Amino acid sequence: MPDPDLVAHVVATTPLTPGEAARVIDDVIAFHAQPVEAYVRARHAHLKTYGAKNHEIFARIAEELTHRVVAAPELTERQLRRIIYG
Known part of the structure; x- marks a missing residue:
């Protein structure tokens, strides 16, 4: 509660x-x-569903992460890719 x-x-x-x-x-x-990795994976999948390209997705996710209540560390496109693809 x-x-x-x-x-x-x-x-x-x-x-x-x-x-x-x-x-x-x-x-x-x-x-x-939600952990950063879970947010990134879910958000990537959501944006992919609507036809966004990875370059656009990674830039958007990186920007969104700066606005979270407890801001995530700055992640490069490479780090975001590693979260998604391992």
Whole structure:
């Protein structure tokens, strides 16, 4: 169960019920707790599904990683490729 004060804040500022707010908070926390490697693999697969090319994907992922709550270390395109392809 997330912090009750946070749940109360979300309930007060949105139309969500306490149960819905708690579920959303848990989902957000789980998303941001995801290891960098898991995020990179999932994001690469998602972008590939929509036809993006690796060069575009790696640049986009590198940029996105800088905006995570706990920023990941800067990764080069080579490091990103190694995460994807081993």
